[in-house]
Amino acid sequence: MSSDSFDDLQTKNVFLVPHAVGRSKCIAKIAFSAGSTILSNSSFADVLLPSEKSHRCDYCHHLSGSDSLKRCTGCASFYYCDQICQSMDWKSGHRKICGLYNSYTSASSFQALEEHKKMDALLLSSLIAHATLVDANERNSDENTAFLTFQALLPGPMAASAPPICPKHSFPAEVIQELYSRFENNNFSIHSHFKTYAHGIFPIASRLFNHSCMPNAAVKFILVVHKPVKLEVVALRAISKGDEICIPYIDPALLQTRTTIFDLTYGFTCCCPSCNVVRAIGMIPGPPKGQVEFQAVCKRLREFVEVMRLSPFSTGDDSLFPRDLACVLHESFISTLSEHFSAASHDGQYDVAMESSKSLSALYQLIYPPNYPQIGLHILEKAKTCWNHLVRSTHTMSIVTELERSLVAAREVFMVIGLEGDPDNGPVAEISILSDAKKSL
Ligand SMILES: C[S@@+](CC[C@H](N)C(=O)[O-])C[C@H]1O[C@@H](n2cnc3c(N)ncnc32)[C@H](O)[C@@H]1O
Numbered sequence: 001m002s003s004d005s006f007d008d009l010q011t012k013n014v015f016l017v018p019h020a021v022g023r024s025k026c027i028a029k030i031a032f033s034a035g036s037t038i039l040s041n042s043s044f045a046d047v048l049l050p051s052e053k054s055h056r057c058d059y060c061h062h063l064s065g066s067d068s069l070k071r072c073t074g075c076a077s078f079y080y081c082d083q084i085c086q087s088m089d090w091k092s093g094h095r096k097i098c099g100l101y102n103s104y105t106s107a108s109s110f111q112a113l114e115e116h117k118k119m120d121a122l123l124l125s126s127l128i129a130h131a132t133l134v135d136a137n138e139r140n141s142d143e144n145t146a147f148l149t150f151q152a153l154l155p156g157p158m159a160a161s162a163p164p165i166c167p168k169h170s171f172p173a174e175v176i177q178e179l180y181s182r183f184e185n186n187n188f189s190i191h192s193h194f195k196t197y198a199h200g201i202f203p204i205a206s207r208l209f210n211h212s213c214m215p216n217a218a219v220k221f222i223l224v225v226h227k228p229v230k231l232e233v234v235a236l237r238a239i240s241k242g243d244e245i246c247i248p249y250i251d252p253a254l255l256q257t258r259t260t261i262f263d264l265t266y267g268f269t270c271c272c273p274s275c276n277v278v279r280a281i282g283m284i285p286g287p288p289k290g291q292v293e294f295q296a297v298c299k300r301l302r303e304f305v306e307v308m309r310l311s312p313f314s315t316g317d318d319s320l321f322p323r324d325l326a327c328v329l330h331e332s333f334i335s336t337l338s339e340h341f342s343a344a345s346h347d348g349q350y351d352v353a354m355e356s357s358k359s360l361s362a363l364y365q366l367i368y369p370p371n372y373p374q375i376g377l378h379i380l381e382k383a384k385t386c387w388n389h390l391v392r393s394t395h396t397m398s399i400v401t402e403l404e405r406s407l408v409a410a411r412e413v414f415m416v417i418g419l420e421g422d423p424d425n426g427p428v429a430e431i432s433i434l435s436d437a438k439k440s441l
Pocket residue numbers: 019021022023024025153154155156185186205206207208209210211212265266267268269270271
């Protein structure tokens with residue numbers, strides 16, 4: 001079986017066809033409604049960020065107090081929910097790492113690496129440990145297909161040399177280098193409630209999905225005790241049979257820096273409608289320095305978005321984007337608006353916070369696809385601002401109405417994305433808590 005064959009990667013949902021420059025692209029075989037799961041793929045290898053170590057199980061990523069996790073008695077550096085997770089991790093690769101881990105991580109060759117390279121080194125170690133244990137005789141096993149698929153992924157544009165790795169193995173140095181050359185443009189940041197906590201390898205998802213800055217799908221992660229973390233690709237909106245399915249590799253709001261990231265990290269030029277508009281606009285001016293001028297631009301932005309039928313960034317028609325609004329695409333415009341909103345919300349300046357929130361929502365509507373998580377996260381922040389104002393100072397019907405509206409709108413976005421990440425404390429849980437609390441008003 002060749003892992004590079006399109007047929008092997010066909011599922012009942014999708015198939016691959018050639019892409020002009022990116023080898024292949026993923027096409028919907030059936031129609032998907034918003035919120036449906038297109039692909040579900042278990043992690044082949046993953047590694048927790050150093051800040052998460054001892055807080056999460058190294059096998060299933062369950063978040064737990066360090067007191068309740070059990071340390072591996074061999075290396076004392078890996079933590080597990082219980083014996084089930086420990087035994088699963090042992091079989092899937094830890095036994096190749098355990099005895100060598102502490103001398104490996106304390107060696108000067110590892111210590112001298114930059115932080116991101118340390119993560120790469122640990123992930124590469126985990127990949128090799130797991131691959132070593134994949135039974136080569138089981139040619140048709142899912143694990144073997146996953147490993148062969150990873151080996152056959154497109155290499156990234158930079159040829160950085162592979163970092164030192166932990167497990168003893170029989171792979172030739174060229175193979176290790178080949179595997180490492182797939183890291184930058186294929187690996188995933190694993191997140192819970194949209195905050196990265198680990199890095200991982202999900203070969204089938206990597207092989208299938210290209211990037212778009214106006215994606216029709218997005219990636220989320222499912223955590224189940226005693227199971228490896230699962231990546232799911234979810235439709236953000238209705239997708240018709242025959243449509244290309246794309247996910248965002250990076251936050252589409254990086255309107256200025258994304259071209260360089262695609263070029264250096266992924267080795268392609270993005271030709272999505274959003275990038276075509278940004279290219280047509282050319283030089284993006286900085287936002288006005290004066291408060292009055294900044295507010296005037298915000299007002300213009302809100303007026304434009306209110307009457308806009310479809311975002312020019314989703315149609316690619318740059319003639320519909322007023323050039324006097326070009327400065328809203330400057331990355332410092334979003335950060336300034338977010339800071340205005342957070343500061344006003346924190347200081348209890350309700351009206352000011354709501355003004356900034358309206359402008360931020362308008363900007364998100366312009367640059368993000370519908371149901372993009374950042375849209376929901378902001379609406380939830382707005383709901384919290386309403387709630388804080390109601391309990392701390394003024395209680396008016398208009399604020400209660402705004403709170404209700406925001407909770408409904410935030411819930412709509414997160415219903416599409418569905419449950420993800422840690423079972424507790426996420427946006428969905430926060431929406432429920434606020435909805436319940438609202439009843440006591
Ligand atoms: C995760 S892989 C995606 C699968 C890839 N198309 C393949 O055939 O293996 C990432 C690589 O795909 C290519 N790619 C992804 N999105 C692209 C796009 N929008 N345009 C051109 N190439 C793209 C780039 O070479 C990138 O480094």
